[in-house]
Amino acid sequence: MKKIAIAVAVALAAGSAYAQEKTVKIAGFGAKSGVVRSFGVNSEAAMIAAADVINNQGGVKLADGSKAKIAVEFYDDRCTAEEGISIIRRIYGTDAVVAVGPTCSNVAEPLFGILQKKVDDKGDSGLQMPVFTDVAIKIGLARISEWAFRNVPNETTMYSSLFYWLKTKYPDVQSVYGGVEEDFAHSRASWYAVMKDRAEANGYKVIGNSKWLVNDTNFSTQVREIKHANADIVAISAHPFTTCGVLKEMQRQGVKPKLLVGLTSSSSLETLQGCAKQAEGIIIPTSFAPVTKEGKAAAETTAKFKGAADLHSMAAWENIFILKQVMESEGISADKSQLQADRRKVRDGLAKLKQTQGLLGVTRRTEDREADKPYLFVQAKGGSWVVLHNPL
């Protein structure tokens, strides 16, 4: 009887302690359905893995000196704008202090549009919810709202550096021909506003470009155009499925440019899974490769949560650590009655950041709430990505 009483007392004490344990909720959202599902799956795994590491170290220090555990709840936006907007409204209705996402730029752009444009603008009834993007990469999106922040690589800087390096390394290479997935926001913007522009800025002659759609399966006409152009570099701004389709058609038609350049997002496992042989030699700038001790550890921990480490998922990992730092420096309460004040503190804390520690090194934060991340160039070799050059 005495033993039972002690057990009940211990259980009650434990229950009480459990009830007192505070949590800080971070809402993740991204594509977990459809063909970009892997992005959402990997981001979710990386966020949960990062939160697990932080929680095992005690959690987040709150304003009153107590500690809170991080709880990550992930929502599937299916990579559609309407679903993304619906989800950010749902997240706003929960006790999440910040949202991390989305995957797709076509979701991020309208979603940032429903956030309050300027902080403290009483005439603007937009959502006052900090959103810290890990994946959606189309250039310049964070300037839409002062509640929007991104930790995505700066493609302009990366491709500028890549074409500069290629020019130095291969001086006989003179011309570039592009291949672009015309109906995908990121691919399109990356070719017309970044790759083409940066190639020309570095003295390359851009001969032209071929276009295809994200659902296309037959690339014979486009590859024939690539063949006729006979450029030294073929730069493909497309996602893995069509990139692989084009590379396979290039092999069939015997198109062998001196150099192949790919889109940042294609420096992933997907490309190697789809066409490792044909992608051999393709050079891509990326903001992540497991080359540092921290990077290797992050990749290993994420793998335990069934996620793959790439430039996108590791940005999600970094975001959780950056948010911990911001929540601690700004002193959030994790009290539900102070939720909006906590959200504002997180926003202000993110806006104050001048630099953050990333897995490849120091990331500089820009005035327009974007990131200037360290990067390196990787190349597909023997079925895996190897670091070709570290320009920093």
Add this chain to the structure above:
Amino acid sequence: MLDFLQTLSDGVLFGAIYALIGIGFTLVFGVMHKINMAYAAASVGGAYAGLLVLKAVAAAPAWMVFFGAFLAGGMLGWLVYVTCFHFIPLSSPLAPLMSTVGMLLLIDEVIVHLTAGMPQNYPAMFDDVMLRFGEFTLRGDLLLVFGISVLAMIGLLALLYRSRLGLATRAVAQQPIAAQLCGIRVTRVNALTFVIAGLLGGLAGALIGASVGALSPLLTTPLTVKGLVVTVIGGLGSIPGAIVAGLLVGGFENLFQQFRGVTERDMYVMLLLFAFLVFRPGGLFPAKS
């Protein structure tokens, strides 16, 4: 001129893929007078299942993967019949249409969840064979698809017109009640039609994977749309019509792309469909009333 011919021949050969999908749509429609919207998705599903052969036998040749896809396609065909037709009131045309749309989405999402949406490298046959006539080339793997389409047509026509099952199938297609009164097991005939269409679909899916070089869930929607366009242009229920229309759509698609650009291409294919619906609603090979 050479560019024009090359574009046309590339498109026509790639149209053999649309023809294979169109045959499946038209076979089911010919027998049950119902559209199976899940057909292309089940075909791609069968092709994915064929990849399991590579899990079992690491260095399995492509034909074994194709055979696995062929069998898996047949099983999926039967599954689609059971879930979307057998227990659904067929008197309402909307019911099987919606159930197969649901099955299309289900198969698509199952593939996405099992593969995380990642494209899967697909083994090919004759993918390195390129017939060259000077600058003009013909892809060996697409010629194989074309040959299989023609063989499938001959095989299906032989089955329909030279076998007891074909006789029963045609009887069910024309007069299901009379066929039942004659002792034909209508349910069995319908199920077998789905299995046969599924077997062909699995093979078609594998050939599509091989000719594209990779499988992705991205394939299901465009193949469904193109399969339906081919079925309507060819004439609902006409197997030779599906083949001719498949090649026609493939050729036109490539020509439109060449002359009007990729962003306008599908618009013109749809205009072609509308033109047929208005001026020749029965398609190229209209069913005899």
